[in-house]
Amino acid sequence: MTSREKTANNKFSCTERERAIFEAGIKLATVYHQFVGTPVNIDTVKQLEDTISRTIEVQPYVECAEIKIDRDSFVSDGDTYSYVSLTGDMIDAKVVIALGDSRVTAEMRYDEDLEYPLMYVSKIE
Amino acid sequence: MTSREKTANNKFSCTERERAIFEAGIKLATVYHQFVGTPVNIDTVKQLEDTISRTIEVQPYVECAEIKIDRDSFVSDGDTYSYVSLTGDMIDAKVVIALGDSRVTAEMRYDEDLEYPLMYVSKIE
Amino acid sequence: MTSREKTANNKFSCTERERAIFEAGIKLATVYHQFVGTPVNIDTVKQLEDTISRTIEVQPYVECAEIKIDRDSFVSDGDTYSYVSLTGDMIDAKVVIALGDSRVTAEMRYDEDLEYPLMYVSKIE
Amino acid sequence: MTSREKTANNKFSCTERERAIFEAGIKLATVYHQFVGTPVNIDTVKQLEDTISRTIEVQPYVECAEIKIDRDSFVSDGDTYSYVSLTGDMIDAKVVIALGDSRVTAEMRYDEDLEYPLMYVSKIE
Numbered sequence: 001m002t003s004r005e006k007t008a009n010n011k012f013s014c015t016e017r018e019r020a021i022f023e024a025g026i027k028l029a030t031v032y033h034q035f036v037g038t039p040v041n042i043d044t045v046k047q048l049e050d051t052i053s054r055t056i057e058v059q060p061y062v063e064c065a066e067i068k069i070d071r072d073s074f075v076s077d078g079d080t081y082s083y084v085s086l087t088g089d090m091i092d093a094k095v096v097i098a099l100g101d102s103r104v105t106a107e108m109r110y111d112e113d114l115e116y117p118l119m120y121v122s123k124i125e
Numbered sequence: 126m127t128s129r130e131k132t133a134n135n136k137f138s139c140t141e142r143e144r145a146i147f148e149a150g151i152k153l154a155t156v157y158h159q160f161v162g163t164p165v166n167i168d169t170v171k172q173l174e175d176t177i178s179r180t181i182e183v184q185p186y187v188e189c190a191e192i193k194i195d196r197d198s199f200v201s202d203g204d205t206y207s208y209v210s211l212t213g214d215m216i217d218a219k220v221v222i223a224l225g226d227s228r229v230t231a232e233m234r235y236d237e238d239l240e241y242p243l244m245y246v247s248k249i250e
Numbered sequence: 251m252t253s254r255e256k257t258a259n260n261k262f263s264c265t266e267r268e269r270a271i272f273e274a275g276i277k278l279a280t281v282y283h284q285f286v287g288t289p290v291n292i293d294t295v296k297q298l299e300d301t302i303s304r305t306i307e308v309q310p311y312v313e314c315a316e317i318k319i320d321r322d323s324f325v326s327d328g329d330t331y332s333y334v335s336l337t338g339d340m341i342d343a344k345v346v347i348a349l350g351d352s353r354v355t356a357e358m359r360y361d362e363d364l365e366y367p368l369m370y371v372s373k374i375e
Numbered sequence: 376m377t378s379r380e381k382t383a384n385n386k387f388s389c390t391e392r393e394r395a396i397f398e399a400g401i402k403l404a405t406v407y408h409q410f411v412g413t414p415v416n417i418d419t420v421k422q423l424e425d426t427i428s429r430t431i432e433v434q435p436y437v438e439c440a441e442i443k444i445d446r447d448s449f450v451s452d453g454d455t456y457s458y459v460s461l462t463g464d465m466i467d468a469k470v471v472i473a474l475g476d477s478r479v480t481a482e483m484r485y486d487e488d489l490e491y492p493l494m495y496v497s498k499i500e
Binding site: 030038040058061079 | 380409425
Binding site: 155163184204 | 252255258287288290291293294297300301305309310311329331333
């Protein structure tokens, strides 16, 4: 552990497991609030997914991040206005946080019943 | 509890206390990634702080959110270019999440030693 | 004119009128890409409109900015999930740029025929 | 020209050349306000540059967009906190708008004298 990591650790009033859960929340909200509004079309969607994943993996304690953007909103033979502004409802995200002995998986997914893109903790190991 | 809240609860594989911690992480990252980049000057900073606080309080399970933006970057008698683009380092944020019997306080604050605007859990009740 | 304004002017390869048009484009895209994704409900919408207006007026050469957010998406007696994430389609924006002798009005508005929130120049004086 | 493009054209109270200038302003502000705040490090910076370029090219009337992010802020052998949050000062952007017979080049670049990331029109053909 670097001295900066120790400094950071000392600021936390919770267990390592709880901190991993906290970090998972940070990462999903980063996906949402950094990237919602981004122009995207059928030709750029794959690259945007990859870039969001890599961007999240840059943040501390991320083991991996998987991003899927729903293709249903795209048209393949449109005009110059046929692109989409990324919304939260279009995003499926899954992040795995590894911190000490804890491993937390959290997901964001549009829930039909809630009519809401819910962020939730799906697994703790 | 509404039926939508029950639906949401069922998606979580963790305790209520852990969920409150997760929600705290979401809220601090919302402050950061939604508002960093916003143009602001000495005349608008108070209103921007209030709006960010109220915006976070709109999200689920927030008891209160307090935002302070550092005034050191502002000049009071500048020209048309004398405004600032909000950065994470300028923001002090504190959110209190209340969920069932759990109450979690989390903060974001620039840490001189880390040279980093750290988000951390500061209290769990 | 300050020396910084002169320095900026010298970078432009176009007329003052054309520069005012350029600045108008900048301001409307700032509204869109800075604020889309912001959580908002019926209680905070007025304050958010005001803050976006004031934020745009902080930027260079803005005479005024008017922001209206469509209330149709809001419910007044919802649960904790009954808020909205601001979208471009919900925003009506009008900015007036004044630069030297030129005055340019530009607007952003959802266009039913285009199914697109079009930004356009509506008046040059 | 598609019927949607005609519908859009009819909303504009300016020449095609002026509209190209307006579109250039929109694109540069999109780069700034959509992507400032994005986590990035030395390993992801190239991909982020490409994705921002492609994202801007998705928008109407963009012939090309070139994005360069300053590497000076990155360290190559840091710890988990050694990444950077993208700022406007780090970005060099150049967009070329082609609309009818007009071709407009606009740039965003940090100006040392202004201490400001200036957006400006650099060429009209």
